[in-house]
Amino acid sequence: xSGIAVMRQAALVLGHPAxxxxxxxxxxxxxxxxxxxxxxxxxxxxxxxxxxxxLRPGGFPWIRVDGRALTGWTVLDIDxxxxxxxxxxxxxxxxxxxxxxxxxxxxxxxxxxxxxxxLRPGSAGANTAxxxxxxxxxxxxxxxxxxxxxxxxRADGAGATRxxxxxxxxxxxxxxNTWQYSVGWTREEDFWTQLAKVPATAWSTALDAxxxxxxxxxxxxxxxxxxxxxxxxxxxxxxxxxxVHPKYAKDLKPYEVATGFRYQAIATNTPGRQLQWLDACHxxxxxxxxxxxxxxxxxxxxxxxxxxxxxxxxxTLLAIAMxxxxxxxxxxxxxxxxxxGHHTRRTVRHxxxxxxxxxxxxxxxxxxxxxxxxxxxxxxxRPGPARPRLTPTPPTQHAEGALAAPSxxxxxxxxxxxxxxxxxxxxxxxxxxxxxxxxxxxxLHVGART
Numbered sequence: 001x002s003g004i005a006v007m008r009q010a011a012l013v014l015g016h017p018a019x020x021x022x023x024x025x026x027x028x029x030x031x032x033x034x035x036x037x038x039x040x041x042x043x044x045x046x047x048x049x050x051x052x053x054x055l056r057p058g059g060f061p062w063i064r065v066d067g068r069a070l071t072g073w074t075v076l077d078i079d080x081x082x083x084x085x086x087x088x089x090x091x092x093x094x095x096x097x098x099x100x101x102x103x104x105x106x107x108x109x110x111x112x113x114x115x116x117x118x119l120r121p122g123s124a125g126a127n128t129a130x131x132x133x134x135x136x137x138x139x140x141x142x143x144x145x146x147x148x149x150x151x152x153x154r155a156d157g158a159g160a161t162r163x164x165x166x167x168x169x170x171x172x173x174x175x176x177n178t179w180q181y182s183v184g185w186t187r188e189e190d191f192w193t194q195l196a197k198v199p200a201t202a203w204s205t206a207l208d209a210x211x212x213x214x215x216x217x218x219x220x221x222x223x224x225x226x227x228x229x230x231x232x233x234x235x236x237x238x239x240x241x242x243x244v245h246p247k248y249a250k251d252l253k254p255y256e257v258a259t260g261f262r263y264q265a266i267a268t269n270t271p272g273r274q275l276q277w278l279d280a281c282h283x284x285x286x287x288x289x290x291x292x293x294x295x296x297x298x299x300x301x302x303x304x305x306x307x308x309x310x311x312x313x314x315x316t317l318l319a320i321a322m323x324x325x326x327x328x329x330x331x332x333x334x335x336x337x338x339x340x341g342h343h344t345r346r347t348v349r350h351x352x353x354x355x356x357x358x359x360x361x362x363x364x365x366x367x368x369x370x371x372x373x374x375x376x377x378x379x380x381x382r383p384g385p386a387r388p389r390l391t392p393t394p395p396t397q398h399a400e401g402a403l404a405a406p407s408x409x410x411x412x413x414x415x416x417x418x419x420x421x422x423x424x425x426x427x428x429x430x431x432x433x434x435x436x437x438x439x440x441x442x443x444l445h446v447g448a449r450t
Contacts, residue, residue, distance in 0.1 A: 001020050001023055001304040002020045004018065004019075004020060004023055005017065005020075024305070024310075027304075027305075027310050027314060027317070028305075028310050028313075030309070030310075030313035031309065034313075035312070035313070035316060038316060038320075039141070039142065042142060042319075042320065042323070043141060043143075046113070046142055046143070046144070046323070047144045049331070050143075050144050050147065053111070053330060056330075056331075060110065061110050061111055061330065062110060063075050063109055063110055063284065065277060065280050065281045065284065066207065066211050066276070066277055066280045067211050070152075070281075072150050073150050073151070073152050074108070074110060074143065074147045074148070074150065074151045074152070075108070075109040075110055075152045075154065076106060076107070076115070076136065076139060076140075076151060076152070076153050077106070077107045077109050077155070077285055077287060077288035077291070078105070078106045078107075078132060078135060078136060078154070078155050078159065078288075079104070079105060079155065079156060079288045079292065080103065080104040080105070080120075080124075080126050080158065081102075081103065081105065081292050081296075082095055082096075082097045082098075082101075083100050083101045083102070083296070083300060083301055083303070084097070084098055084099065084100040084301070085099060085100040085101060085122070085303070087306070088306060089101070089303060089306050089308070089311065090306055090307055090308035090311075091119070091120070091121040091122065091308045092121075092122050093121050093122035093123040094122065094123070095122045095123060099122065100122050101119060101120065101121065101122050101303070101311075102120045102121065102122050102123070102124045102126075103118060103119045103120055103300070103315065104116075104118050104120060104124075104131055104132075104135050105117050105118075105288075105291065105292060105295065106135050106136065106138075106139040107287075107288055107291040108139075109154075109284070109288075111326055111327075111330060112287075112290075112291065112322075112326045113322070113326050114291065114319040114322035114323060115138070115139035115142045115143075115319070116135050116138045116139045116142070116319065117295065117300070117315040117316065117318055117319045118134075118135050118138075118312075119308065119311055126158040127157075127158040127159070127160070127161055129161040129162075129163035129164040130163070132155070132161070132164045133163070133164060136153065137172070140172070148177065149176065149177055149178060150177075150178045150179075151177070151178075151179045152179075152180050152181070152182065152281075153168050153179065153182070153183075154181070154182045154183065154282065154285040154288075155183045155184070155285070156183070156184045156285070157183070157184030157185065157186055158184075159181070159183035159184070160183045160184055160185050160186055160267055162232070165181055165183070165231065165232050165235070165267070165269075166232045168180070168269075169181075169232040169233070169234065169269060180268070180269055180270050181267070181269060182266060182267075182278070182281055183266065183267050183268075184264075184265070184266060184267070185237055185265035185266055185267040187253070187265055190226060190227060191226065191265065192253065194222055194225040194226055195222065195255070195263065196255065197225065198220055198225075198239075202220050203241070204218060204219050204220065204275060204276070205217070205218060205219075205276075206218055206219050206240060206242070206276060206279060207276045207279070207280060209283075211280075214242075216242060216243050217240065217241065217242040217243075218240070218241050219239065219240050219241075219275040219276065219279055220238075220239050220275070221236060221237065221239070221275060222237050222239055223235070223236050223237045232269070234269040234271065235267055235268075235269055236267070236268050236269065236270075236278075237265055237267055238265065238266050238268065238275055238278050238279060239263055239264070240263070240264045240265075240266075240279055241259075241261040241262065241263050241264075242261065242262055242264075243260070243261065243262070244256070244260065244261065244262045245262070248262055266278070266279070266282045268282070290341075291322075294322065295318060295322065298318055298321060298322065299314065299317075299318050299321075300318060
């Protein structure tokens with residue numbers, strides 16, 4: 001939270017920032033009523049930004065599947081991620097990765113906007129249907145009305161629940177909506193039993209990221225072979241097999257070990273599409289991992305307080321910051337910076353950005369021409385006159401036995417507390433150095449000229 005002091009460099013544009021204590025009190029005052037007002041303000045600003053995106057030369061950024069734009073479809077990616085807590089925070093609980101919180105995040109894949117960041121306790125389940133429905137409903141209210149009609153929801157295996165898929169199939173209770181889903185499918189015992197009955201000729205070649213056939217990967221649909229009682233109508237199960245990557249070698253099932261392939265299954269209700277298109281559309285869901293990394297790189301892993309409500313307000317502030325970054329890239333940047341990540345944006349200088357001039361060249365000391373040796377001469381130093389040896393000067397004794405001040409001009413008498421003390425002998429290493437340099441090794445009296 002103390003990082004707000006960085007905003008002082010933009011004080012001429014944005015004004016002087018508040019202190020860390022003022023920011024803490026402002027976030028602490030945010031409750032459910034204030035969060036609702038903030039969500040309404042975000043939706044209003046987002047509607048204006050989407051109007052500007054429609055007026056761009058390229059129009060609204062529709063996602064592309066297999067090289068073709070999915071025009072008219074809004075794509076939402078939802079996923080949950082564990083955030084570690086290194087201190088006692090409200091809601092932090094033990095989980096499968098240690099101790100911390102378990103927020104759920106929703107992104108708009110078309111524009112990389114962070115629609116919702118809902119904080120949850122650490123023991124919250126990844127496949128809780130009520131949380132998925134509530135977060136998706138909040139995200140849809142953030143979008144303009146024209147973006148809510150045709151929506152594609154994507155999730156991993158945690159989204160394969162009857163309640164969540166039925167809510168999407170019904171269009172959220174509005175028959176005017178055309179909503180579809182593409183989620184991971186849980187591979188239970190019945191799945192492996194029916195998969196073993198699929199003939200080898202039923203598999204079709206899969207496509208790679210560039211849309212070209214991949215000979216070592218294949219697809220097959222096994223919807224009619226599974227018992228889908230209680231699931232919404234129109235559900236389709238597509239299976240993909242590919243060679244085993246060493247990363248997943250320790251998590252293989254017995255059937256995968258026997259066949260030498262790794263199998264993945266997706267559930268979708270998209271009608272009239274080929275298996276290759278359905279597979280390519282779902283694999284783009286990996287973009288959500290980039291959004292989670294950006295969130296954690298900003299402030300998601302640095303929750304500032306032990307209070308759960310204040311940390312939730314902090315997550316809302318994080319979502320606003322990510323929206324501003326996405327809008328800035330879409331509306332103000334082009335080329336490489338329009339697709340750059342947060343690390344590149346911090347290091348690359350914009351074309352119109354002022355910069356400090358280069359420092360002058362470093363001055364190098366070179367020997368003069370008079371000292372350069374001619375052909376055949378040696379580089380050894382020329383012999384010079386011998387340095388005079390410094391001998392200690394005996395002090396002048398007065399009647400009282402005190403040391404007299406030296407008569408040389410510019411010298412200074414030693415302090416009174418040192419006048420009656422005997423001379424301090426030099427250490428052995430100092431004596432050796434003075435002997436090598438031609439100086440006397442005898443101790444010097446205080447007040448003698450050196």
